[in-house]
Amino acid sequence: MLALLLKQLHISSVLYEIRNAPGNLGGALNITSNGLVVLDKIGVYEHLKQHCAETLDAEIFNKDGKRIGVSTYGRYLKKKYGYGTLRVMRTILQTKLLERLKEEGIEVKYGMKLTEIEELEDGVKVSFLDGTQDEGDMLVGADGIHSAVRQLHVDPSIQPEYSGLSTLYAILPTKDLVSPIYFADSFNMITFTRGAFGMVYVNPEHSAAYWYNSHEIPSRDRDGWIAHGEDANAIKQEIIERVSSITVPLVKEVIEKAPEIRFFPIYSIPLDGKWYTQKAILIGDAAHGIPI
Ligand SMILES: Cc1cc2nc3c(=O)[nH]c(=O)nc-3n(C[C@H](O)[C@H](O)[C@H](O)COP(=O)(O)OP(=O)(O)OC[C@H]3O[C@@H](n4cnc5c(N)ncnc54)[C@H](O)[C@@H]3O)c2cc1C
Numbered sequence: 428m429l430a431l432l433l434k435q436l437h438i439s440s441v442l443y444e445i446r447n448a449p450g451n452l453g454g455a456l457n458i459t460s461n462g463l464v465v466l467d468k469i470g471v472y473e474h475l476k477q478h479c480a481e482t483l484d485a486e487i488f489n490k491d492g493k494r495i496g497v498s499t500y501g502r503y504l505k506k507k508y509g510y511g512t513l514r515v516m517r518t519i520l521q522t523k524l525l526e527r528l529k530e531e532g533i534e535v536k537y538g539m540k541l542t543e544i545e546e547l548e549d550g551v552k553v554s555f556l557d558g559t560q561d562e563g564d565m566l567v568g569a570d571g572i573h574s575a576v577r578q579l580h581v582d583p584s585i586q587p588e589y590s591g592l593s594t595l596y597a598i599l600p601t602k603d604l605v606s607p608i609y610f611a612d613s614f615n616m617i618t619f620t621r622g623a624f625g626m627v628y629v630n631p632e633h634s635a636a637y638w639y640n641s642h643e644i645p646s647r648d649r650d651g652w653i654a655h656g657e658d659a660n661a662i663k664q665e666i667i668e669r670v671s672s673i674t675v676p677l678v679k680e681v682i683e684k685a686p687e688i689r690f691f692p693i694y695s696i697p698l699d700g701k702w703y704t705q706k707a708i709l710i711g712d713a714a715h716g717i718p719i
Contacts, residue, residue, distance in 0.1 A: 428524065429567060429710065430533045431469040439559065445540040449525060453517030454596040454689070455629045455637040457482070457614060460510035474523050480513045480628040484613035485719035492609045492675040514614065514637070515628050517585070544580040544707065551706040566707040572694045574713030581707055585700035587716065589646045590693045596639035597664050597685035598629065617678070621669055624678060638681050642669055644692065656690045665689055
């Protein structure tokens with residue numbers, strides 16, 4: 428997003444991505460009016476409006492499906508600013524952003540593992556594992572919660588902290604569901620003693636939905652997380668056991684019918700860290716993670 432905004436100010440940039448190709452990880456993001464304004468400025472919003480679900484209300488239910496509250500913040504935002512809230516599949520957002528980068532001639536270089544950052548008097552120099560080097564006026568670290576820009580340069584003392592909570596999630600088609608759908612076209616959440624279960628449509632036709640459950644999972648090291656994420660059967664059993672007190676039939680059905688359940692440990696960044704130097708700045712999760 429930033430590269431596209433900079434282009435509008437006639438500032439050129441190159442994106443360096445550690446992965447060898449665009450990833451397909453991720454469920455569906457709730458993007459509210461402030462994010463949608465920016466997406467509109469870079470020519471992405473209209474596309475999202477056509478392919479994603481508008482979810483103006485947030486409904487909260489108890490474990491037996493009784494509605495205990497509703498927040499109409501999306502409705503309020505739309506009335507006040509002209510932009511409400513959209514539930515956006517990450518893959519749709521990513522594909523459109525990459526398309527826009529291509530249209531604007533902004534290069535993305537894949538498979539680039541950052542090894543060194545050096546601040547010069549009039550700019551900054553970066554080196555990568557494959558021997559490539561590049562120089563620019565500024566370096567923006569938008570490289571996520573485990574940011575190499577932060578760890579190599581801006582503030583190596585700051586380490587991401589596991590929040591104690593993880594999220595299990597899936598996206599599935601709705602056409603084969605037989606249980607009653609207990610919510611409207613809103614984002615909805617069932618709060619219960621052992622977690623929070625959310626479910627929401629992700630497209631305007633309501634033919635696909637995203638669900639997640641966030642709950643406590645003990646910390647593991649990197650290899651432990653990878654092993655945990657790869658054990659699909661254990662993940663399914665874990666969530667079935669977790670939500671066993673919920674009596675809403677749809678919940679069990681969507682877990683059973685999920686084509687693939689994915690897993691995400693939630694990390695955060697201590698709030699008192701440094702987020703910039705003379706020539707480098709951190710943005711997004713690299714700087715602040717998501718508030719828990
Ligand atoms: C379960 C869950 C649900 C969420 N739901 C929402 C929501 O509903 N709404 C919302 O707004 N937010 C939500 N978030 C938060 C949101 O996903 C993040 O805040 C957002 O993705 C951060 O974007 P980012 O660009 O800073 O980092 P990332 O999305 O992490 O992107 C970082 C990029 O940098 C690359 N990278 C990493 N290391 C390097 C390196 N060394 N060199 C080069 N490239 C590198 C990565 O491969 C990746 O492409 C959720 C997060 C989680 C975990």
